């Protein structure tokens with residue numbers, strides 16, 4: 001479903017991604033861990049071209065972008081439509097209700113008619129446990145509820161792949177569990193997911209593959225039980241030790 005080939009990204013002189021290659025099969029969940037500043041968020045943002053890589057190839061579904069030859073805008077738009085992104089700070093539209101937030105993408109981007117978009121949004125908000133909150137505005141919702149709206153909003157675009165950028169790290173601890181529960185449910189329904197998170201218990205339980213990034217490269221990857229129990233690299237061991 002996803003193939004990344006020798007991806008590089010620099011911000012001016014700072015070489016942040018130094019040749020990332022990775023494949024994610026359909027329906028699999030990949031969790032990216034690693035120290036702060038190692039390039040995890042940049043990699044995720046490159047995957048839907050919120051950041052433009054300097055070099056390398058990204059394939060998602062049937063769309064391939066080669067960044068050594070300026071990809072066409074239309075192809076970038078096609079790639080973006082394959083992905084749903086969930087941000088650390090929810091990024092909901094503050095002047096719209098939960099329902100309107102979820103309806104917005106399908107109406108404006110997919111040109112879905114309003115009644116169908118509404119039905120879909122109600123269905124998705126019910127699925128994330130917010131049937132009784134559809135007419136609330138973001139400021140009336142807890143962080144956990146806002147993030148669940150964020151997940152419903154991303155799902156409303158019927159993406160092939162869901163990308164999560166530290167979805168629980170801005171939340172008070174009491175709201176983390178409900179968001180992880182919804183993510184687990186989405187995974188169990190067969191969604192292909194790439195998740196940057198520090199929630200190691202979640203990674204152990206839900207990930208098919210864990211990637212350890214350090215200084216812009218993938219230092220090590222494997223099944224969660226392998227990587228967490230028998231890390232091969234000293235730097236991975238040090239990182240995991242710090243989390244305990």
Ligand code: ADP
Pocket residue numbers: 011014016034035036037038039040041042043
């Ligand atoms: P992580 O998610 O692993 O903490 P990031 O991908 O956020 O790492 O950041 C990697 C490096 O790239 C950091 O040194 C960060 O300061 C830098 N960086 C990230 N985004 C930008 C940007 N838009 N402009 C300049 N530097 C950036």
